Amino acid sequence: MDIEGNKQLQEDEIIVLSSIYESDIFYPNKDYEGDKSYTFKFPVLNEDDFSENDIEDQENIFLKLNIFYPETYPSDEPPIFEIECTWTEKGIDISLDEKYKKEISNKFLEIWNDFKGEVIVYEWVQTLTDYIESELKNSLIEDIKKNNASTTISLPVTPDTKSPNDSSEEDDLDESLKSMHITSFSNAPIPEGVKMPEIFSSKEPIVDRKSVFIAHIASIQYVTQVGMVVRELLKNKKIAKATHNMFAYRIEEEGGVINEGNDDDGEHGAGITLEGLLEVIDARNVFVMVSRWYGGIKLGPDRFKHIKDIALQLLDEHGYVQHKKKGPTTKNVKKKSKK
Structure with a gap:
């Protein structure tokens, strides 16, 4: 059509x-x-x-x-x-x-x-x-x-509102991980012999109305590696200060079961957009994150296009865009819930 x-x-x-x-x-x-x-x-x-x-x-x-x-x-x-x-x-x-x-x-x-x-x-x-x-x-x-109506209210933590006591880089990193709801990934046991995957980032960003988008990908085999990769990426101060670091992953486990999940990091709808992209191109055993630095001007739905485009470009460069799915998968899908 x-x-x-x-x-x-x-x-x-x-x-x-x-x-x-x-x-x-x-x-x-x-x-x-x-x-x-x-x-x-x-x-x-x-x-x-x-x-x-x-x-x-x-x-x-x-x-x-x-x-x-x-x-x-x-x-x-x-x-x-x-x-x-x-x-x-x-x-x-x-x-x-x-x-x-x-x-x-x-x-x-x-x-x-x-x-x-x-x-x-x-x-x-x-x-x-x-x-x-x-x-x-x-x-x-x-x-x-x-x-008493207190903990249901969540105010964003920005560099201007952080306590002076939150000065150590490790504390800042833990807070970032907590806000992205991946504490369970970070603290989960890692299978013996599993090493930190190599991480690749976009060579050129997408810039629109002062907002900047950069993608990062890594080849993974275990869900626990999601926490490893995110923690490693957030050690970069520039990435840690991004307005949003949304991500998705898709892993083929034993028996062909697909384990997939995502996190918006406050950019509602972005995580599922990335997860849907991985499903459409049938990418497997890969983690993708898109960092966005907000430029002060609302982009509307254009931001989702940029998130998808910058991720797709990097995935294509590294051989993950091989074919598009023709119809719904017949394989079992196992979702990772966030805590």
Whole structure:
């Protein structure tokens, strides 16, 4: 299908969604003016929920699903998405556990694989609505009651907000690893004789509106090597200071089982984009990370294109782009959950 065909299907889908949902639930995303982007706003917890659970003086909590339409949707690629959870009245971001973000991403990917070539945003919305009610809602209530609404709130740690006591490089490195949710990778036992893989980085970055993107790859055979490679990369102060270091890996284990996973490092949707890229080119036994230094100007969905392009370029240079998958794999897939 050509770009015009995709454009028509997208416009038809937007008309249908606008007829189903009220304008305060589904509306254009004004943060990315000029881009084809829309937002769904879902209530997660309201005053009645707080009252029923004896939680006082709390305001409504909403979850937002930001959808970006690439030119290749729905013929070749799914929409790009971001998930935000905010305590609207307080203006505070609530950091969803990686478990929830990963589960939502996996559900979306399953739907895309089942309906590839068709518009799927409505199915995504229905799935997310069900997930909020069945999983997310009760978990947030338990966290708020248990921690008096404190530990569900996560503020980003930047060089300006770090404590003076966090001066040692090792402490900084451990904090970076913790924020990327790979502590379990770093602390896991490494099979005897496994050495640090050789790491290759992009020779030339992609630069767009002052944002800089560089990719890094390494050949790996064990999931524990993910932690080894990330720790080694973050020893480079320039990489450690990147705004985001998103990564994905894909390993073929015994019996043909594919073990794959990703981490957004705060750039929601980037990890699953990289994981999807590895799956599309059927790359195996490889780790890929993309470092992004934010230049102060929002790129909208262009940032996902740059993340994918810089990773694909480096993967191609090192022989990982051999063939594209023709259809869904018949092999078992084992996902690594983050903790």
